[in-house]
Amino acid sequence: MSYLIALMIVFIGFLWQVSIDGIQRKVTAKVHRRVGPPWYQTFMDIFKALSKSSITHGFIYDFGVMMALGGTIATFMFLPFGNIVAFNGLDNFFVVVYLLAIGSLGMAMSASGSGNAWAGIGIMRALTQMVAYEVPFMIVVFGMIHVYGTSSLSELAHVQQMNGILGWHIFTMPLGAIVAFISLLGMLNKVPFDTPIAPTEIASGPMVEYGGKHFGMLMLQHEFATLVEVGLFVNLFLGGGNLIEYLIKYFFVYTLVTLIYAVSARFRIENVVTFFYGVPIVLSLVQAAIVIFTGLGVNV
């Protein structure tokens, strides 16, 4: 039964995220004062990419793509989607963070299997950026987990709903929420942190050799990774909620990310690392110290 629920949320999540992605392209277009593509454009792009032919650069190249897609879909199955939890008791923060790395590593493996020099530079940048954004995010979340004594995402979402809206962690620990939001921009590879896939500098980075079906599968992987990352933020800082509330919160967080994306320029990779290791890491340490030593901002 839980497998059926998992397949169902994968299907719903796919339809939701791809439609939202099209709507976000509309939002970006409105910021740029143009018309923009129709909302179903991303569906068209994915199905077209899957309908094209594609070539292979060897077994590792094919296998890595499937590992990235499968690993990311598996991660999404463990995340609480609203109040739907497919595998009860396994919706753990550590499970999600552990499995999410499989997607990135599969893509890194596959892209280096393609043998393109731009792909190598792109992977180097992607993994460097991962080291940069993970640290402040983890410090904030580990402080939270330490105080509550649980790492279950649905319980962390549940404890925030006790005191109504003011109990959400975005209000009770605002410093941590700011840090997590900046880390979310880094996770989603959106401008200003789209250094790994810079199309104008390194020809899409890791994606440079992918075409046709492989590229379609990587687009799907990107959509599911977005679902996981934005979902993590909503569960940890905006209090989850039932399915409708969850999707509304998801929409607002993703729209805010898009509005920042529409007006920013790109960081260089060393700027990304020094940026994340500067103010955000200090803020996250302060937030963790406040939460652990004074207990302010948590309701145990």
Added chain:
Amino acid sequence: MNIFEEDLNDTITFWEKIKNIFRGKSLWMLHYCTGCGAVELPPTMTARYDMERLGMGPMATPRQADVLLITGYLSVKTLRRVIYTYEQMMTPKYVVGFGSCTLNGGIYYDSYAVINRLDYYIPVDLYLAGCMPRPEAIMNTFKTLENMITKGEANGWKKYVENYDWYRNNQIRSLGEVYVKDEFHE
């Protein structure tokens, strides 16, 4: 070759029609422009004419692109790169020739360094008149290309596969032997 056998059939099946709808609605063009027609593309892409309305967008690499734009004259040196690029693209792929230079050489008709007719070397699906074409004309062309793809009429890449020997002979006559060194898969 990286080609589906069933895609080469002339009869259009039901699934082929559905695929053609997707292919027509989402055209990614290669961000590689060869001649002076390229200066008309930035206004077409940006806010005023907004190419993204048609689902088009620039792609940085030939592996992901569907449309190759030959924007104006082609010198023999550039032709070699264009052929490399065209053969790297994934089928189905389409070519649009801009201006008179791709038709008959234009003002470079007598030049020793510039080819006269693009059609001899790679198949062209659609020619776009004007020197240079206005952004409105470019948008009109892309709309026409979209309709052609949806109806299954943009078959240049099939012609290239079927008449490869003829194209190959023309390429060799202009360029000499085309040789690609592939260090990675040796």
